[in-house]
Each structure stands twice: as structure tokens, then as C-alpha cells.
Amino acid sequence: xxxxxxxxxxxxxxxxxxxxxxxxxxxxxxxxxxxxxxxxxxxxxxxxxxxxxxxxxxxxxxxxxxxxxxxxxxxxxxxxxxxxxxxxxxxxxxxxxxxxxxxxxxxxxxxxxxxxxxxxxxxxxxxxxxxxxxxxxxxxxxxxxxxxxxxxxxxxxxxxxxxxxxxxxxxxxxxxxxxxxxxxxxxxxxxxxxxxxxxxxxxxxxxxxxxxxxxxxxxxxxxxxxxxxxxxxxxxxxxxxxxxxxxxxxxxxxxxxxxxxxxxxxxxxxxxxxxxxxxxxxxxxxxxxxxxxxxxxxxxxxxxxxxxxxxxxxxxxxxxxxxxxxxxxxxxxxxxxxxxxxxxxxxxxxxxxxxxxxxxxxxxxxxxxxxxxxxxxxxxxxxxxxxxxxxxxxxxxxxxxxxxxxxxxxx
Amino acid sequence: xxxxxxxxxxxxxxxxxxxxxxxxxxxxxxxxxxxxxxxxxxxxxxxxxxxxxxxxxxxxxxxxxxxxxxxxxxxxxxxxxxxxxxxxxxxxxxxxxxxxxxxxxxxxxxxxxxxxxxxxxxxxxxxxxxx
Numbered sequence: 445x446x447x448x449x450x451x452x453x454x455x456x457x458x459x460x461x462x463x464x465x466x467x468x469x470x471x472x473x474x475x476x477x478x479x480x481x482x483x484x485x486x487x488x489x490x491x492x493x494x495x496x497x498x499x500x501x502x503x504x505x506x507x508x509x510x511x512x513x514x515x516x517x518x519x520x521x522x523x524x525x526x527x528x529x530x531x532x533x534x535x536x537x538x539x540x541x542x543x544x545x546x547x548x549x550x551x552x553x554x555x556x557x558x559x560x561x562x563x564x565x566x567x568x569x570x571x572x573x574x575x576x577x578x579x580x581x582x583x584x585x586x587x588x589x590x591x592x593x594x595x596x597x598x599x600x601x602x603x604x605x606x607x608x609x610x611x612x613x614x615x616x617x618x619x620x621x622x623x624x625x626x627x628x629x630x631x632x633x634x635x636x637x638x639x640x641x642x643x644x645x646x647x648x649x650x651x652x653x654x655x656x657x658x659x660x661x662x663x664x665x666x667x668x669x670x671x672x673x674x675x676x677x678x679x680x681x682x683x684x685x686x687x688x689x690x691x692x693x694x695x696x697x698x699x700x701x702x703x704x705x706x707x708x709x710x711x712x713x714x715x716x717x718x719x720x721x722x723x724x725x726x727x728x729x730x731x732x733x734x735x736x737x738x739x740x741x742x743x744x745x746x747x748x749x750x751x752x753x754x755x756x757x758x759x760x761x762x763x764x765x766x767x768x769x770x771x772x773x774x775x776x777x778x779x780x781x782x783x784x785x786x787x788x789x790x791x792x793x794x795x796x797x798x799x800x801x802x803x804x805x806x807x808x809x810x811x812x813x814x815x816x817x818x819x820x821x822x823x824x825x826x827x828x829x830x831x832x833x834x835x836x837x838x839x840x841x842x843x844x845x846x847x848x849x850x851x852x853x854x855x
Numbered sequence: 856x857x858x859x860x861x862x863x864x865x866x867x868x869x870x871x872x873x874x875x876x877x878x879x880x881x882x883x884x885x886x887x888x889x890x891x892x893x894x895x896x897x898x899x900x901x902x903x904x905x906x907x908x909x910x911x912x913x914x915x916x917x918x919x920x921x922x923x924x925x926x927x928x929x930x931x932x933x934x935x936x937x938x939x940x941x942x943x944x945x946x947x948x949x950x951x952x953x954x955x956x957x958x959x960x961x962x963x964x965x966x967x968x969x970x971x972x973x974x975x976x977x978x979x980x981x982x983x984x985x986x
Contacts, residue, residue: 748913749913750891750892750913750914750915750918752915752916753867753914753915753916753918753919756859756867756915756916757867757868757916760864760868769891769915770890770891771891771892771914771915771917771918771956772915776891776955778891788889789888789889789890789891790888790889793888793891826870826873826911826912826919827911827912827913828884828893828894828895828911828912828913829888829893829913835888838884838886838887838888838893838913839887839888839889840886840887840888840889840890
């Protein structure tokens with residue numbers, strides 16, 4: 445059996461989406477900005493797609509800017525607002541559990557002279573609202589908090605955040621990376637008080653290389669990319685029309701089934717959590733339980749073993765998952781989200797993330813848990829660490845990580 | 856996910872010489888949980904030769920595969936021969952490792968050398984004591 449449970453990273457394209465996209469590769473391949481009739485037709489359809497996306501989040505069509513995905517949307521939103529408002533203030537707040545995309549933008553802004561604060565989260569991965577209040581100052585121009593923590597699956601209190609920002613004497617813009625929320629759980633930009641929001645098509649069975657940024661009207665914002673006139677001057681360049689239309693189809697399918705999906709995957713999530721907790725000893729659930737967790741994420745740390753080995757062994761059984769282990773990361777650092785929720789290095793190294801796509805089934809979850817049991821037992825039998833006493837004895841400081849880098853870079 | 860070659864995957868799937876030796880002549884544990892990899896090596900030594908070796912691993916696939924290969928290489932060697940083995944030899948025997956995994960091989964060799972060193976020290980000590 446093959447089971448893909450890394451749907452927070454990407455999803456399989458829905459075939460119905462591909463059927464729709466084909467039309468825009470062959471029949472209607474024109475760009476929307478020509479003056480001939482075929483281009484006008486494409487213009488009309490892209491405009492309708494823009495209207496459609498706006499409607500799904502209670503926004504206006506002109507507030508939707510198509511991008512190559514959520515990474516570009518994040519760059520566009522954060523650099524766009526920050527650079528434009530630099531004279532008014534240079535303070536930005538981002539949560540401590542942002543996706544790597546926003547994290548690296550925040551670090552770049554620090555280099556450009558911005559002051560960046562990282563908003564801490566509680567043990568469930570939910571941002572601390574009281575800390576947010578304390579961090580706000582007269583120079584704060586932008587706050588960026590992810591909609592659903594991509595690693596531990598916590599739902600962030602978007603509305604409560606915007607309510608705090610509205611209490612300030614000056615305008616503070618609110619951006620959210622909604623890659624893990626859009627088309628999976630409801631979003632209302634008016635009700636939630638969101639000014640900018642990033643969305644990615646391939647997170648909900650749409651095509652890769654397409655996404656959009658919602659930008660509230662009158663938000664001061666500077667484009668990232670300059671070019672000749674096109675469908676949208678905020679983002680020039682050849683429009684990815686097949687991508688836009690494919691993302692629209694994927695969104696339609698997702699929104700049609702949203703309630704059903706939420707119900708189904710809440711059930712599957714809790715079923716999987718229960719089975720793992722009942723059948724595998726010495727596990728820790730990472731993130732919240734119940735309503736504070738997205739229906740599409742399960743994340744556990746397995747004591748005494750390491751996640752890269754777990755995920756590789758699982759993939760040999762046909763089950764594909766993600767891990768927060770340093771050994772699986774390029775920079776050999778343990779997952780910062782696990783550290784942010786108060787976990788230690790061992791909990792980060794032993795963490796495995798299972799994320800659902802709309803196509804996953806109960807049979808697949810059963811197969812995954814069955815294989816997981818075998819893999820965890822086998823790896824534990826190999827490990828010199830058998831108990832919490834061993835863990836404590838061999839914990840170390842983590843400074844050896846730097847020694848690793850030396851060996852690897854000198855080699 | 857990093858790319859491992861077929862031989863590395865084989866050693867990860869079926870590690871050789873895995874486990875513990877009861878009453879070993881030498882033993883060492885190196886690495887730490889915090890940095891995500893750790894190894895224990897157990898040696899049975901007779902007439903200056905490594906008669907048996909076993910290892911345990913807390914770590915990634917490369918850690919397990921390098922431990923497995925290291926034990927296979929040194930089994931039957933004299934202590935002096937075993938001491939000459941380097942982490943680069945192990946990588947070569949495995950047909951290569953991703954660069955970011957070279958330290959795993961280093962850990963396997965470090966643990967082995969520590970075990971041999973401790974064995975030699977305990978031998979010296981017992982010589983002095985019996986003299």
C-alpha cells in the first residue's frame with residue numbers, strides 16, 4: 445500500500461483540475477491582456493476566477509493578486525508593506541512558529557535594519573495574546589501570524605489578534621500565511637480582520653506554481669516584481685492562466701466539500717491519535733487537541749528514537765511523512781516549532797508529522813499505524829536508550845551539533 | 856529526505872552486529888541525544904584481536920548504516936589494525952554518503968576508538984596492579 449501523509453508539504457493534483465487546466469494550455473492559451481477576442485475571453489475568465497477567490501474569503505475581486513504560490517505571496521506582503529512603511533516605523537512582529545518562508549523574510553528584514561520580534565507560543569503551539577499586547581509599540585507596522593501552525597497543526601486565534609491590533613492608536617497591518625487553512629477551514633477576512641493573506645494552490649490538490657495574495661484595499665504596499673503592463677500591474681509577467689484556472693477548480697471542489705471534509709478528517713485525526721496513544725508506548729502528542737487543532741494534522745514524538753530513521757523506515761513500507769529531526773534538515777538544526785512549544789532536542793528529533801489530503805482514507809490510516817508500530821518497535825530495539833534515565837544521562841548540550849557541521853564542511 | 860545509495864539502505868534495513876555483548880571486554884558510548892545521534896560499541900577481545908563486536912544506535916539511517924559497516928570492517932582485526940580505520944574508509948566502503956551525513960561516520964569511528972582506548976588503559980592498569 446502507498447500512503448502519502450505529507451500533504452502539508454504538497455498534495456496530489458485532482459484529475460478534474462487537470463482536465464480544466466488543459467483548456468488553457470491548448471484552446472485558450474492566450475494571455476488576458478491582448479486586444480483580440482480570444483484574449484478578451486481569457487481576460488473575462490481570469491477576472492471571474494479573481495471574483496470567485498474573493499468571494500470564498502469575503503473580499504473584493506481587486507483585492508486578489510495572483511502569485512507563484514504562498515512563498516511569493518509572503519514575500520510580496522511582508523516586504524511590500526515593510527519597505528513602504530519604513531519611514532513610519534520599523535518594528536515587525538512574527539510568531540515563533542512561522543513557516544520557513546516567513547522566518548527567512550523576517551531574518552532578511554533584520555538585515556535591512558528592521559526590528560523584528562518573535563511572538564512566543566504556548567505549549568500547544570498557540571500564540572500568546574498577552575505577549576502580543578506587550579510587544580506592540582508606536583513603531584510597530586506589521587504583524588504576521590500563520591493561520592495554522594504548519595508543523596504542529598494549532599489553529600491560531602486570528603480574530604483575537606486583529607482585535608488587539610485594532611486597539612492600537614495607529615494602524616498595524618495584519619498578515620497571515622493561510623497556506624494550511626485556505627480551502628480547508630473557513631476564512632472571512634472581514635470577520636477575522638485580516639489585511640493581507642497568502643494562499644497556495646498545491647496545498648489543496650491544485651497545481652504547483654500558483655497562489656494568491658489577498659491585499660485589503662488601501663493597504664500601502666510596494667510590488668516586488670516590476671515589468672510591462674499585464675493583467676495585474678501589482679504582479680507583472682506572463683500570467684499563469686492554466687494555474688489560476690486549475691487552482692479555481694481545486695478550490696471549488698474543496699469548498700463544495702468543506703463541511704464534509706472537516707467532519708471526516710476531524711474523525712480520522714482523533715482516530716489516529718487514539719490508536720497511536722493506545723498502541724504505542726512512550727509517545728507525546730505535539731500540538732493541541734480538539735477544536736484548537738486543524739483536522740488535517742497529527743504530530744507525535746516517539747521517545748528514544750530519531751525521526752529521520754522512522755520516516756525512512758516508514759517510506760520503505762510505502763508511508764510518506766515528515767519529521768522535525770535535525771538529521772533530516774539541511775542545517776542540522778532540530779525543528780524550531782517543537783522547541784517553541786517547550787520541547788527539548790530529543791522531542792524534536794523524535795517527531796513525526798502526518799498531514800492529510802482530501803484523498804486519504806481510514807484504511808490508509810490503519811495501515812500507517814500498523815507499520816508505525818513495527819518501525820518504532822524495531823528502532824527502539826536498536827537504541828541504546830531504553831528509559832528516561834538513559835535519556836537524561838545521554839542528553840548532552842546539543843553543542844556537538846556544531847562539531848557535526850565542522851566535520852561535514854571540512855570533508 | 857536525503858538520498859542514500861542502495862548499500863546504505865541495506866545496512867539500515869538489516870544492520871549487521873546489532874545489539875549488546877554481555878560482559879564485554881571494552882565498551883564506549885559517544886554522541887548525545889541533544890544532537891540527535893549516539894552510538895554504543897561493545898567489543899570482545901582475545902589475544903589482541905577483535906573476536907566479536909556489537910553496536911547500538913540512537914540516530915538516523917546514516918548513523919545505523921555506518922555503525923553496521925564499521926562493525927563489519929573491524930571484526931577479526933587486531934586492535935592496531937582497527938585503530939587505523941578512518942571515517943573516510945567507512946564512507947568509502949558504503950559507496951558514499953550525503954555530505955551532511957559525514958559526521959555519522961565520524962561518530963562510529965570515535966566510539967570505536969574510545970572503546971579500544973579504554974580497553975588499553977584498563978590493560979595497562981591491570982598490568983601495573985599485578986606487577
